[in-house]
Amino acid sequence: MSLTVPEVFPASLSEIIPDSLPETMLAAVLYGQEDVRIEQVPVPHAGPGELIVRVSAALTCGTDLKVFRRGYHAKMIHPPALFGHELAGVVAEVGEGVTNFAVGDRVMPINSAPCGECYFCKRAQENLCEDLLFNNGAYAEYFRISARIVAKNTMLVPPHVSLEHAALTEPLACALHGFQDSNPRPGDTVAVIGGGPLGLMIMHVASLAGCKVIAVVKHDAQAAIARALGAAHIVQTTIAEDAVSAVRDLTPDKRGVDIAIEAVALPETWEQAVEMVRNGGLVNFFGGPETGTKVQFDTNRLHYGDLTLKATFHHTPAICRDAFELIAGGKFKAGLFITGHAPLSELNGAFAQLLNRGSQGNQIKTAILPASGLEPAAGKVEALP
Template sequence: MQAVILHGAEDLRLETVPRPSAGPGEVVVRVGAATTCGTDLKVYRRGYHAQMLRPPTVFGHEVAGTITEVGEGVSSFRVGDRVVALNSAPCEQCYFCRRDQPNLCADLLFNNGAYAEYMRVPERIVSRNTLLLPDDLPFEHAALTEPLACAVRGFEETGARAGDTFVVIGAGPLGLMFLRVASIAGCRVIAVVKRADQVESARRFGAEHVVQIADGLDVVAETRALTEGGVGADVVVECVATPQSWEQAVATVRKGGTVNLFGGPPSGTRVSFDTNRLHYGDITLKASFHHTPATCRRAFDLIRTGAASPADFITATATLAQVPEVFRRMMVRSAEGRVDIKTAILPSSECAA
């Protein structure tokens, strides 16, 4: 079969590799669609991910498709089922799982290989984090379940309620997903964006107000002015992953408010906060990582019912052969500040053996 292999930093190659087979408890999925991801772009740039993968390996992790083979012992699925297979599953036995923090599982099992004609799904993911699709749900929409589940969990971790003023800093794919989720929940949503093209996107995804960063503009003051009495936002979610935006998030939240430092800067990054503001302002700082089986199901329901308007996230399509060029273009456009929200990778309908 054809698959896109990550060999190292900025080194993706379309290659012919053996078609996977299903072991006990496993399934093989014929990929209907995979979607590009900001995490994939970071891995492509760095050439590895300490937790998720090490090259050389088949790349990609947001995927949906059709089961073509079931392994011994699989009873919940059969050949022909349309499914979304999430990219991880917890062990359900470790310290963190026992404390209802499965996203922090000490033995969190990751799976990659979405940019291929076929993909093997390990037993643990089959049994704990694979979902059946209705016949009318496009594969490329279902593949968005994984990133949306991260946004759903991040939103839930803030404790936001309907009517709260909810600020999202950043308008990349995850920032837009936070906007959509907060809007669905009835929050009064404000977006802080960098580029002119993101203003329209932020409004389309649910922002009532948009603040565009510009030279000489006090973004914190401008954003706080849009809140009731200028006191600041009830919740601020940071989706840019820079020290400046982390500090901006803390400066934007109100007394007694919550900040979710969702964006993950590189290891070793340091930030500075005013301790008096944190302490006497009774501010809650949180960070949320990854998703859980429960938030995957809640995200899937938003996609399945159409509440999340999944079609809005797919702004380009490509074939497997085009994936290396897609990521080269993402690197260039990222530097220029122009990136598609999500590209759906659609393998050929004629899959080679």
């Protein structure tokens, strides 16, 4: 599955944004478990404070894959519904009262925005907002950005940044939050368990921050990209005890790593992380297992090892801006995370490919391009060295 991505901009803005929006558009509608249909639906229009964006690229992600498999999301999606949330595009319509954006602007909306008024928001914990507003519907030709997200969590994309790279901001913000929440220091040794998109992002962020990264992955493809993203060492095994021993063998006196970040969301890898970290170290349970999952820890190890255990969920507007600047600044190797392109009509095939070949680690994210030729990438997709 592939789609040629043009490398030159259209001749004029009218080729991107028509004089008036059409009445209907193609969009992916989730009806239930592995039941997604590409249908004609009404084009949304901008209410007060809102924007309508013509979608240039919408990226597949682990959350959307879970939604596809399960047929719903308890907090965000109840079928039938539009879905998809990692996107960037071009403003096609501006709602009343919006002054910071204009038709033709290249923008990247984050998938949520906090209320700013609840108990958690007032304690600078906006990721735990009691009225966190979510946006869904990225797998479509047009997308409505709600007023709160326009005001708090939508960014202008500079000309030198491709929109499909800008669309990586939301997952990168989650990864950056998890890393920053682990209180790292330059020179720390950080073990990251898991070679999925977010695990790989955490590895890359940690490497860019001057940490020594040990990547704990299963597959050859994951090992290759982890090296390309700055991992100093690769531990590739499916046996938990071997992984713990291999990680400890890479640290002075086998004492363990300073920080262990779990990004798999399985009870056995949560337990592994605790065994990998040194006395006085920190474990971040970044991956969230299913509700009701139980784990077992040696209380002696936790207490006398003086371990810090924590978890990190979602992101904040400030962290989203930090992630966006990391992409715009060019240090973050965005191109390595987009391993395929597909038109909207092939969304089901893209999910099937992620479920199959993705299990071998050679598929990270597919950029769904609802309007072929709408927006070029800034250069070709990067290849592994």
